[in-house]
Amino acid sequence: MITRAPRLALAAFLLLASLCAPATSGAREYLQLFVTRPYLELHTGPGRGYPVFHVVPRDDSVDVLFRRTDWFKVRTVRGVEGWASLNDMQHTVLADGSPFHFELGDRTGFTSHRYEGGLFAGAYGGASLVSGFASVSFNSQLALEGALGAYYGRYSNGYTGDIGLAHVIAPEARWSPFLTLGVGEVRTNPKATLVRPADRTEPTAYVGGGIRYYLTRRFFLRAEYKAHWIFTNRNQNEEADEWKAGFAFFF
Amino acid sequence: MESGIRVFLLTAVLVALSGCATVRGWFHHGSKPAAASSPTAVTGAEEEQNAPPRVVEPEVARRQIKVPRIRSSNFELGLNYGVLSIEDFGSHASYGVTAAYHITEDFFFQAEAGRSKAGRTSFETLSGNIQLLTEAERRFTYYDLSLGYNFLPGEAFLGRGIAMTNAFYLLGGIGGTDFAGDTKFTVNFGAGYRVVPSDWMAVHVTVQDRIFQTSLLGYTKLTNNLEARIGVTVFF
Numbered sequence: 001m002i003t004r005a006p007r008l009a010l011a012a013f014l015l016l017a018s019l020c021a022p023a024t025s026g027a028r029e030y031l032q033l034f035v036t037r038p039y040l041e042l043h044t045g046p047g048r049g050y051p052v053f054h055v056v057p058r059d060d061s062v063d064v065l066f067r068r069t070d071w072f073k074v075r076t077v078r079g080v081e082g083w084a085s086l087n088d089m090q091h092t093v094l095a096d097g098s099p100f101h102f103e104l105g106d107r108t109g110f111t112s113h114r115y116e117g118g119l120f121a122g123a124y125g126g127a128s129l130v131s132g133f134a135s136v137s138f139n140s141q142l143a144l145e146g147a148l149g150a151y152y153g154r155y156s157n158g159y160t161g162d163i164g165l166a167h168v169i170a171p172e173a174r175w176s177p178f179l180t181l182g183v184g185e186v187r188t189n190p191k192a193t194l195v196r197p198a199d200r201t202e203p204t205a206y207v208g209g210g211i212r213y214y215l216t217r218r219f220f221l222r223a224e225y226k227a228h229w230i231f232t233n234r235n236q237n238e239e240a241d242e243w244k245a246g247f248a249f250f251f
Numbered sequence: 252m253e254s255g256i257r258v259f260l261l262t263a264v265l266v267a268l269s270g271c272a273t274v275r276g277w278f279h280h281g282s283k284p285a286a287a288s289s290p291t292a293v294t295g296a297e298e299e300q301n302a303p304p305r306v307v308e309p310e311v312a313r314r315q316i317k318v319p320r321i322r323s324s325n326f327e328l329g330l331n332y333g334v335l336s337i338e339d340f341g342s343h344a345s346y347g348v349t350a351a352y353h354i355t356e357d358f359f360f361q362a363e364a365g366r367s368k369a370g371r372t373s374f375e376t377l378s379g380n381i382q383l384l385t386e387a388e389r390r391f392t393y394y395d396l397s398l399g400y401n402f403l404p405g406e407a408f409l410g411r412g413i414a415m416t417n418a419f420y421l422l423g424g425i426g427g428t429d430f431a432g433d434t435k436f437t438v439n440f441g442a443g444y445r446v447v448p449s450d451w452m453a454v455h456v457t458v459q460d461r462i463f464q465t466s467l468l469g470y471t472k473l474t475n476n477l478e479a480r481i482g483v484t485v486f487f
Contacts (some may be wrong), residue, residue: 029317029319030319031318031319031320031321044406044414044416045404045406045416045447046356046416047356047357047401047404047418048356049403049404049405050404050405050406050416051406064321065322066321066322066323066324066450067321067322067323067324067325068323068324068325068353068486069325069353069354069355069356070355070356071356072321073450094318102321119360119396121425127436128425128436130396130425130426130427130436150427152427152434152435152436157433157434189434191433219354247398
């Protein structure tokens with residue numbers, strides 16, 4: 001206990017120091033960009049609805065402080081700070097004259113990428129399901145993916161966890177179907193008023209398929225079906241259908 | 252059941268076969284065929300041989316420009332405090348946390364979790380000693396995922412010198428609620444107002460309704476649980 005307190009204090013101090021560090025270190029180096037169009041418009045906020053309050057003339061430079069969604073907070077040489085849109089920033093150049101390019105994701109990225117993640121709403125064995133997934137791709141067609149979900153039913157609540165392989169049949173297509181196969185576990189908490197049955201965790205296996213639809217940038221929609229087999233230690237195994245659809249992204 | 256297992260195993264084999272057949276190369280993302288680059292390399296080498304010998308070697312050191320990374324600030328973390336009106340159980344203080352990710356200038360994802368405590372129903376108050384729920388069951392915990400949409404962007408002014416950007420937003424999502432010894436699937440929708448006094452922080456005022464089905468009072472009904480809260484968030 002005696003040795004713990006100073007260590008805790010040190011940890012708290014380090015955390016505080018790391019939080020304050022970006023604010024106190026003024027020597028941070030920013031990206032400098034030069035305006036090539038007649039002018040660069042600066043808005044008061046990061047959105048098309050916020051008014052333009054300043055323009056930076058051609059050949060003047062701006063420092064890029066940070067980015068929020070499609071907007072860059074920039075500072076002019078005179079110290080005026082404002083928000084410039086990504087579309088306008090695409091027409092600026094670096095100090096060596098090469099055009100500024102910012103990667104936002106495209107169809108090529110949708111075809112071949114390393115990681116995926118997403119959130120779903122759906123149904124699991126007749127119960128309402130909220131679920132999320134993450135996957136790592138070996139190549140454009142084969143990926144290892146894991147999913148976690150919570151379901152809320154009339155007779156039971158519970159959690160599901162799956163891990164398996166996904167095979168994308170046509171990765172270059174905008175509507176891109178895939179097949180999945182894997183194993184998992186399901187935790188069931190039955191609801192009962194008189195006799196309270198014990199919570200149980202059982203192994204499962206699933207096979208399924210679905211479709212992905214590329215939206216824009218790094219985003220796509222994903223809908224899928226999984227047929228689960230639940231291996232119980234009772235006389236009969238159980239089956240559960242899982243339907244879900246949601247929003248996903250890749251990077 | 253037997254046929255179910257058979258179908259499952261058969262599908263497993265089919266997926267595995269099709270999966271293996273289409274594997275063009277493990278761990279080779281976007282690798283270009285090497286043959287494409289070799290002809291240009293050969294012509295480059297030929298030109299080098301045909302060119303006259305250089306008398307003076309130019310000593311031009313090309314200026315290397317370091318491109319600093321642009322920091323992104325799309326996440327928003329915050330704490331909030333407010334009042335939650337639990338249907339049939341009165342209004343009580345609630346507190347919670349939110350985490351948001353701004354996808355575009357219009358849309359954001361938000362995860363919310365919060366807690367409040369239910370009071371006594373009017374039946375419990377009038378009947379004297381009867382308790383419908385235990386103390387632990389009166390705890391109301393919610394957690395959900397919502398999609399937000401920003402609209403009516405503008406600026407708020409404080410006196411002559413201070414202008415702060417602001418926006419209204421709509422929220423809608425799904426999640427769960429732990430209440431009365433049970434977890435219920437919950438749908439939520441609401442609206443809020445965000446003022447951004449500085450680049451790294453924001454102040455929110457949010458009103459959100461959480462709707463779930465309950466049969467606690469003997470019959471099944473949808474309950475509306477309205478929450479009004481004020482929160483402070485930090486962008487990073």
